[in-house]
Amino acid sequence: MPPPPRCGAAAIRLPFPIPYPPMLRFLLTRAGLVVPTFLGITVLAFFLIRLVPGDPIEVRVGERGIAPERLAELRHAMGLDQPLWKQYADYLGNVLTGDFGVSLVTRNAVIDEFLSLFPATIELAAAAILFAVVVGLPAGVLAAVRRGSVVDHTVMGLSLTGYSMPIFWWGLLLILLFSVNLGWTPVSGRLDLLYYVEPETGFMLIDTLLAGDTDAFRSALRHLVLPAVVLGTIPLAVIARMTRSAMLEVLGEDYIRTARAKGLREKRVIGLHALRNALIPVVTVIGLQAGTLLGGAILTETIFSWPGIGKWLVESINRRDYPALQGGILLIATTVIAVNLLVDLLYGVLNPRIRHAR
Amino acid sequence: MALLDIRNLSVEFTTRAGTFRAVDGIDLTVDEGEVVGIVGESGSGKSVTSLAVMGLIPEPGRVVADRLSFAGRDLRSISGSERRRIVGKDIAMVFQEPMTSLNPCFTVGFQIMEALKVHEGLTGRALRDRTVELLDQVGIPAPESRLRAFPHQLSGGMNQRVMIAMAIACNPRLLIADEPTTALDVTIQKQILDLLARLQRERGMALILITHDMGVVAETARRVAVMYAGQVVETRPAADLFERPRHPYTAALLDALPERAVGRRRLPTIPGVVPGIADRPGGCLFNPRCRFTATRCCGLRPELEPDDTGATRCFFPLPAHREVTP
Ligand SMILES: Nc1ncnc2c1ncn2[C@@H]1O[C@H](COP(=O)(O)OP(=O)(O)OP(=O)(O)O)[C@@H](O)[C@H]1O
Ligand SMILES: [Mg+2]
Numbered sequence: 185m186p187p188p189p190r191c192g193a194a195a196i197r198l199p200f201p202i203p204y205p206p207m208l209r210f211l212l213t214r215a216g217l218v219v220p221t222f223l224g225i226t227v228l229a230f231f232l233i234r235l236v237p238g239d240p241i242e243v244r245v246g247e248r249g250i251a252p253e254r255l256a257e258l259r260h261a262m263g264l265d266q267p268l269w270k271q272y273a274d275y276l277g278n279v280l281t282g283d284f285g286v287s288l289v290t291r292n293a294v295i296d297e298f299l300s301l302f303p304a305t306i307e308l309a310a311a312a313i314l315f316a317v318v319v320g321l322p323a324g325v326l327a328a329v330r331r332g333s334v335v336d337h338t339v340m341g342l343s344l345t346g347y348s349m350p351i352f353w354w355g356l357l358l359i360l361l362f363s364v365n366l367g368w369t370p371v372s373g374r375l376d377l378l379y380y381v382e383p384e385t386g387f388m389l390i391d392t393l394l395a396g397d398t399d400a401f402r403s404a405l406r407h408l409v410l411p412a413v414v415l416g417t418i419p420l421a422v423i424a425r426m427t428r429s430a431m432l433e434v435l436g437e438d439y440i441r442t443a444r445a446k447g448l449r450e451k452r453v454i455g456l457h458a459l460r461n462a463l464i465p466v467v468t469v470i471g472l473q474a475g476t477l478l479g480g481a482i483l484t485e486t487i488f489s490w491p492g493i494g495k496w497l498v499e500s501i502n503r504r505d506y507p508a509l510q511g512g513i514l515l516i517a518t519t520v521i522a523v524n525l526l527v528d529l530l531y532g533v534l535n536p537r538i539r540h541a542r
Numbered sequence: 543m544a545l546l547d548i549r550n551l552s553v554e555f556t557t558r559a560g561t562f563r564a565v566d567g568i569d570l571t572v573d574e575g576e577v578v579g580i581v582g583e584s585g586s587g588k589s590v591t592s593l594a595v596m597g598l599i600p601e602p603g604r605v606v607a608d609r610l611s612f613a614g615r616d617l618r619s620i621s622g623s624e625r626r627r628i629v630g631k632d633i634a635m636v637f638q639e640p641m642t643s644l645n646p647c648f649t650v651g652f653q654i655m656e657a658l659k660v661h662e663g664l665t666g667r668a669l670r671d672r673t674v675e676l677l678d679q680v681g682i683p684a685p686e687s688r689l690r691a692f693p694h695q696l697s698g699g700m701n702q703r704v705m706i707a708m709a710i711a712c713n714p715r716l717l718i719a720d721e722p723t724t725a726l727d728v729t730i731q732k733q734i735l736d737l738l739a740r741l742q743r744e745r746g747m748a749l750i751l752i753t754h755d756m757g758v759v760a761e762t763a764r765r766v767a768v769m770y771a772g773q774v775v776e777t778r779p780a781a782d783l784f785e786r787p788r789h790p791y792t793a794a795l796l797d798a799l800p801e802r803a804v805g806r807r808r809l810p811t812i813p814g815v816v817p818g819i820a821d822r823p824g825g826c827l828f829n830p831r832c833r834f835t836a837t838r839c840c841g842l843r844p845e846l847e848p849d850d851t852g853a854t855r856c857f858f859p860l861p862a863h864r865e866v867t868p
Contacts, residue, residue, distance in 0.1 A: 437642065438637060438639055438642040438643040439642065439643055439644055439645040439646070441593075441598055441637070441643070442637060442643045442644065442645070442705075442708075443645065444598055444629075445596055445598060445629060445630060445634070445635050445637075446629075446630040446656060446657045446660065446708070447625075447626040447627065447628070447629045447630025447631060447657070447660060447661065448626070448630070448656070448660060449626065450622075457645055457648075460645075460647045460648070461645070461646065461647050464647075534647075535647075536646065536647060536692040536694065537646060537692070537694050
């Protein structure tokens with residue numbers, strides 16, 4: 185983990201000198217980096233899947249076999265008989281015009297499939313990060329305030345365990361415990377089959393509320409809990425550790441002593457004066473979790489049969505659905521980049537020294 | 543009765559190298575409205591003493607005293623909430639480093655108002671007006687518009703004025719100014735000291751002015767305590783101290799003042815540094831650096847002995863009628 189940006193005596197050091205107005209320049213620099221990143225992702229998405237043996241048609245026919253003429257015909261129809269560089273160039277050209285192609289399996293536009301499944305993933309990821317923040321932030325603060333105590337060692341020990349937990353194993357463990365043995369939560373899906381709600385927003389919690397169906401809402405919530413916990417575990421561990429170290433640093437600052445010298449309650453000194461400063465590096469770290477989260481979503485969705493992007497991507501790999509995969513990866517990467525830009529903006533909002541020109 | 547009454551105050555820190563007495567049996571009294579100067583080199587325990595009064599010694603530190611009372615209340619035994627009612631209201635402190643002593647994430651207005659809200663219960667318009675008035679009193683131009691400034695947008699001198707405004711916000715009876723000018727440049731230093739002196743006079747509050755600069759206390763303090771390695775080595779009225787220092791350390795500090803070295807080619811300095819945790823000598827703590835060290839100074843530790851105008855911690859105090867110039 186890189187050392188946290190500091191908010192304190194030594195001030196924030198940016199990776200480049202900034203004559204103001206900083207925010208604009210900052211964003212332009214970031215935007216400039218986006219182009220090569222995108223190119224890199226298209227290359228990876230395109231070539232990696234082609235390294236996997238078997239093309240879409242071979243995978244589809246499987247053991248049955250297919251006549252060589254028919255195979256050639258289908259390959260031609262899908263453009264797979266073209267030289268690789270030509271295929272890539274066509275793909276890149278299409279992407280640049282916003283065309284992500286058509287799924288080889290379902291014949292639907294990739295972008296439509298993506299958008300219809302995306303809310304499920306976002307809902308899961310948002311619930312996971314909410315869980316991670318709500319538990320991780322106070323845990324980190326508590327560990328810092330009670331540094332060296334049993335509480336501190338417990339929090340740090342648990343977070344190290346959580347961080348090292350393989351998602352697959354952790355998910356199955358929780359399913360065994362809560363779904364199979366205790367029967368508290370459902371094993372898979374987003375909603376009991378008993379219920380049907382019109383997909384207005386694609387977010388099950390919101391849609392069930394919009395439909396005014398509280399039973400369905402409760403069902404959706406119970407479906408969401410376990411996957412959110414599984415997906416949120418690693419971010420939780422990272423946030424707890426980061427919060428602890430940021431708090432420890434801030435608690436040693438002069439202005440904390442000043443706050444105490446004013447006769448403020450310890451609750452206010454820690455919860456306002458210290459936490460407000462410690463949040464700056466913590467928010468950055470939360471933003472960096474966006475990538476981890478979407479990566480983890482692929483596994484989590486597969487374990488819990490959560491009908492989102494992750495599960496869809498895994499199925500696309502199995503079917504060698506090249507356009508779906510390429511489009512899906514690119515769109516996910518776009519999301520991660522957008523989230524990171526957003527976090528950079530938030531960083532400026534949180535840190536007055538970046539927000540204001542002198 | 544003295545406003546602040548300290549008897550035999552010690553502060554110990556336990557470090558890996560052992561127990562370290564940063565403050566070692568200090569006596570200090572401050573009367574209502576009095577200005578007392580505490581002088582001493584870096585590391586002599588001035589800040590630790592004032593933090594002990596504020597109840598701000600960080601965790602493993604241990605504070606012991608025979609008496610530690612403020613306005614008749616025993617600061618050793620009061621509860622946390624009682625202490626919070628005194629600290630920040632009746633006793634306030636201005637710190638050494640204005641740039642790091644203000645919270646970078648909050649506006650100066652917010653940070654001043656906070657004290658007023660907590661101790662005086664002010665809100666709304668009254669709170670705002672009082673804050674503007676305070677900023678005006680400490681000489682901040684265009685105070686209205688400064689309410690929303692962040693500390694990084696102000697200079698060191700301005701930030702120190704904000705710190706002072708914050709400290710005097712609730713009309714403290716005792717203000718502790720811990721080297722309030724050390725981090726500022728010379729022209730600003732004078733302004734801040736004048737400001738403190740003016741506020742002290744106008745409000746009649748007691749002031750402990752901590753500094754390592756003898757020249758600063760000469761102009762402001764009525765009484766001076768000289769600290770060395772956690773102990774008071776000499777204390778007496780400022781006029782007497784400057785005229786006839788009795789402790790060799792005080793004399794050496796005075797000799798180091800530029801205005802006393804007229805006609806000399808080089809400013810005399812005191813060789814060596816204040817002993818820290820590992821190198822405290824036996825006997826008198828000043829003996830490795832003293833020009834008059836005798837055998838006795840290395841074996842026994844002198845007590846603070848009262849004399850006609852004050853007290854000195856030295857076996858061989860300088861004669862009362864001689865200037866110490868070699
Ligand atoms: N929290 C602490 N833990 C251990 N030692 C400490 C602590 N705070 C201060 N000390 C030590 O106590 C001694 C006195 O420190 P103090 O800050 O009071 O000096 P000072 O007279 O204020 O000096 P300066 O002019 O540099 O401010 C120093 O040797 C310092 O290292
Ligand atoms: Mg100090």
